[in-house]
Amino acid sequence: xxxxxxxxxxxxxxxxxxxxxxxxxxxxxxxxxxxxxxxxxxxxxxxxxxxxxxxxxxxxxxxxxxxxxxxxxxxxxxxxxxxxxxxxxxxxxxxxxxxxxxxxxxxxxxxxxxxxxxxxxxxxxxxxxxxxxxxxxxxxxxxxxxxxxxxxxxxxxxxxxxxxxxx
Numbered sequence: 001x002x003x004x005x006x007x008x009x010x011x012x013x014x015x016x017x018x019x020x021x022x023x024x025x026x027x028x029x030x031x032x033x034x035x036x037x038x039x040x041x042x043x044x045x046x047x048x049x050x051x052x053x054x055x056x057x058x059x060x061x062x063x064x065x066x067x068x069x070x071x072x073x074x075x076x077x078x079x080x081x082x083x084x085x086x087x088x089x090x091x092x093x094x095x096x097x098x099x100x101x102x103x104x105x106x107x108x109x110x111x112x113x114x115x116x117x118x119x120x121x122x123x124x125x126x127x128x129x130x131x132x133x134x135x136x137x138x139x140x141x142x143x144x145x146x147x148x149x150x151x152x153x154x155x156x157x158x159x160x161x162x163x164x165x166x167x
Contacts, residue, residue: 037136044135048128052091061087075158076165077119080112084119085157089126089150096120111164118160123153 016023055061061083069082077085080102088095099120106112126149134142 041132041135044131048131052094052127055090056094077157077161078112078115080106081116081119081157081161084116085123085154088120088123089153090128092125092128095125114164115161118164119157122156122160124149126150126153 013023016026064086065083068086069079072082072085073079084095084098084102087098099116102116103113106116108114108117126146130142130146130149134140134145
């Protein structure tokens with residue numbers, strides 16, 4: 001499996017050689033065209049990162065945990081995972097740190113550990129992805145897309161925990 005990337009690069013360079021395409025020049029041109037996109041994404045990313053840090057520092061996550069924990073338990077998500085389920089749509093690195101803490105506390109073979117891994121793996125950083133995708137397009141009404149993304153993320157957590165309980 002470790003030979004796959006070098007083989008892929010060899011095929012790419014062979015294709016460029018056959019087609020008489022300057023691979024390095026094409027790469028440099030693509031990188032040059034990416035710079036304006038990165039420049040346009042930066043303000044949106046900065047706003048998102050500041051909002052996530054403010055929510056953490058203000059205790060909003062703890063408040064959301066208190067509000068949503070009973071509902072999450074009703075649908076089969078353990079109470080220990082409520083903060084992970086709430087944090088994952090906002091922050092990938094924060095939820096990874098929370099997953100690590102859960103695994104250290106409960107163990108990787110426990111029901112909580114398995115559910116935590118499934119929750120982390122099946123849900124997505126919805127707000128980060130929406131920020132990246134919608135800042136690069138002319139679509140500015142992203143409310144419906146956000147709700148669908150959040151619903152699907154939550155549904156995947158609930159179904160994943162159910163499967164962990166059954167299997």
